[in-house]
Amino acid sequence: xxxxxxxxxxxxxxxxxxxxxxxxxxxxxxxxxxxxxxxxxxxxxxxxxxxxxxxxxxxxxxxxxxxxxxxxxxxxxxxxxxxxxxxxxxxxxxxxxxxxxxxxxxxxxxxxxxxxxxxxxxxxxxxxxxxxxxxxxxxxxxxxxxxxxxxxxxxxxxxxxxxxxxxxxxxxxxxxxxxxxxxxxxxxxxxxxxxxxxxxxxxxxxxxxxxxxxxxxxxxxxxxxxxxxxxxxxxxxxxxxxxxx
Amino acid sequence: xxxxxxxxxxxxxxxxxxxxxxxxxxxxxxxxxxxxxxxxxxxxxxxxxxxxxxxxxxxxxxxxxxxxxxxxxxxxxxxxxxxxxxxxxxxxxxxxxxxxxxxxxxxxxxxxxxxxxxxxxxxxxxxxxxxxxxxxxxxxxxxxxxxxxxxxxxxxxxxxxxxxxxxxxxxxxxxxxxxxxxxxxxxxxxxxxxxxxxxxxxxxxxxxxxxxxxxxxxxxxxxxxxxxxxxxxxxxxxxxxxxxx
Numbered sequence: 001x002x003x004x005x006x007x008x009x010x011x012x013x014x015x016x017x018x019x020x021x022x023x024x025x026x027x028x029x030x031x032x033x034x035x036x037x038x039x040x041x042x043x044x045x046x047x048x049x050x051x052x053x054x055x056x057x058x059x060x061x062x063x064x065x066x067x068x069x070x071x072x073x074x075x076x077x078x079x080x081x082x083x084x085x086x087x088x089x090x091x092x093x094x095x096x097x098x099x100x101x102x103x104x105x106x107x108x109x110x111x112x113x114x115x116x117x118x119x120x121x122x123x124x125x126x127x128x129x130x131x132x133x134x135x136x137x138x139x140x141x142x143x144x145x146x147x148x149x150x151x152x153x154x155x156x157x158x159x160x161x162x163x164x165x166x167x168x169x170x171x172x173x174x175x176x177x178x179x180x181x182x183x184x185x186x187x188x189x190x191x192x193x194x195x196x197x198x199x200x201x202x203x204x205x206x207x208x209x210x211x212x213x214x215x216x217x218x219x220x221x222x223x224x225x226x227x228x229x230x231x232x233x234x235x236x237x238x239x240x241x242x243x244x245x
Numbered sequence: 246x247x248x249x250x251x252x253x254x255x256x257x258x259x260x261x262x263x264x265x266x267x268x269x270x271x272x273x274x275x276x277x278x279x280x281x282x283x284x285x286x287x288x289x290x291x292x293x294x295x296x297x298x299x300x301x302x303x304x305x306x307x308x309x310x311x312x313x314x315x316x317x318x319x320x321x322x323x324x325x326x327x328x329x330x331x332x333x334x335x336x337x338x339x340x341x342x343x344x345x346x347x348x349x350x351x352x353x354x355x356x357x358x359x360x361x362x363x364x365x366x367x368x369x370x371x372x373x374x375x376x377x378x379x380x381x382x383x384x385x386x387x388x389x390x391x392x393x394x395x396x397x398x399x400x401x402x403x404x405x406x407x408x409x410x411x412x413x414x415x416x417x418x419x420x421x422x423x424x425x426x427x428x429x430x431x432x433x434x435x436x437x438x439x440x441x442x443x444x445x446x447x448x449x450x451x452x453x454x455x456x457x458x459x460x461x462x463x464x465x466x467x468x469x470x471x472x473x474x475x476x477x478x479x480x481x482x483x484x485x486x487x488x489x490x
Contacts, residue, residue, distance in 0.1 A: 008365065008366050008367075009366050010366040010367055010369075056367075080364060085366065085369045086366045086369060087366060088364040088365065088366045089364075090364075119325060119333040119334075119335075120253065120333065121253050121254055121255040121330065121331045121332060121333045122253075122255055122301075122371070124255075124330045124331060126367070
């Protein structure tokens with residue numbers, strides 16, 4: 001039985017999704033919970049992709065394979081009872097055997113939140129704080145540069161496998177003013193390591209008049225992994241949804 | 246010089262306002278910061294009133310007396326630079342010598358937030374979570390019982406000084422449905438220890454059909470410190486504003 005779970009987490013206290021030695025991670029917590037439910041048998045939780053240290057999720061997806069005979073409702077209940085309060089299973093559904101949280105994924109949405117309300121003790125772990133004036137019109141123009149199908153070599157970690165494709169399609173990259181914050185929305189068929197954070201900070205730099213929109217175009221066209229030195233803080237980033245056809 | 250400060254804090258990591266031995270409190274953090282700024286001289290921070298462990302503040306007020314010659318803007322900057330990120334000074338103003346954060350206070354507003362969105366990892370420290378159905382109409386009726394001038398002996402800590410007056414005037418006690426939460430607003434000339442939390446949980450119990458509106462009236466009229474066994478969790482409570490004429 002393949003079980004698909006939609007999970008929200010507050011990433012503040014975690015070193016990201018992926019299991020690592022001597023670190024508290026979301027995957028570790030979920031796999032320890034699955035281990036308990038499966039009477040001390042190890043069960044792998046396979047996510048749609050990793051999230052970095054301190055990145056949050058509203059709708060991360062993972063799957064696991066089980067022989068246990070529980071209903072969807074019981075899975076949700078059992079998992080949430082054992083998981084820490086900052087990791088919450090929102091939805092459990094049974095899938096066909098060919099479902100894979102990572103390989104079946106067709107698109108994702110990330111949001112990046114910038115607090116424009118000055119010092120607010122309640123957003124310190126949940127938004128990037130920018131006290132300087134941001135020019136939304138310029139940010140919107142910069143965001144549009146990223147839309148479409150591009151080679152995003154310039155906007156990913158420099159420690160990447162040379163042979164892997166860095167071509168991705170971004171269907172929406174937009175900037176919205178909300179009460180006390182600015183929301184950037186990134187929708188696409190997939191994102192490279194650090195891609196959203198590097199695009200986000202680049203858009204912010206345009207908003208601060210440190211870069212021109214044309215600089216962003218040139219950076220993107222350069223397909224050079226050393227060209228972008230910007231990466232927005234993790235705490236402002238949310239994996240909002242992961243879609244499957 | 247009397248300096249008045251408006252401060253916001255995330256109460257999650259603190260044992261309330263008041264200095265206590267071997268505990269991290271808001272007052273302790275502020276007084277340590279004042280001690281540093283005053284070159285190792287102790288300066289007392291006097292608040293409008295205590296807040297309990299895990300209670301938050303959007304607009305708590307405190308004052309301190311100083312000989313230092315700094316501008317209002319410099320005080321705000323210096324304090325915020327040294328304070329932890331979960332305590333933020335919002336406003337600094339110089340007051341006349343007769344100003345006292347506690348004794349000059351004429352009214353306060355507290356809000357109590359109930360999350361009605363089920364399990365949400367982001368509100369675990371910031372709202373009371375109620376998954377059962379709450380009847381807002383009944384809650385509103387219960388809230389109105391508290392409005393006006395009453396002896397609130399039934400709605401405060403049983404460890405109170407017998408000689409002190411427990412008469413307070415509540416100018417607003419109301420219940421509002423918002424997106425994903427219910428907000429209760431409490432405005433009055435002052436509140437006794439635990440009073441807001443005890444009223445809040447009593448209103449919730451009426452919303453859950455565990456109490457009738459008439460029971461609340463009888464509890465209030467009893468002026469008996471043993472009659473109310475309810476006290477809402479601290480994490481849903483916010484000291485929103487403190488007013489001075």
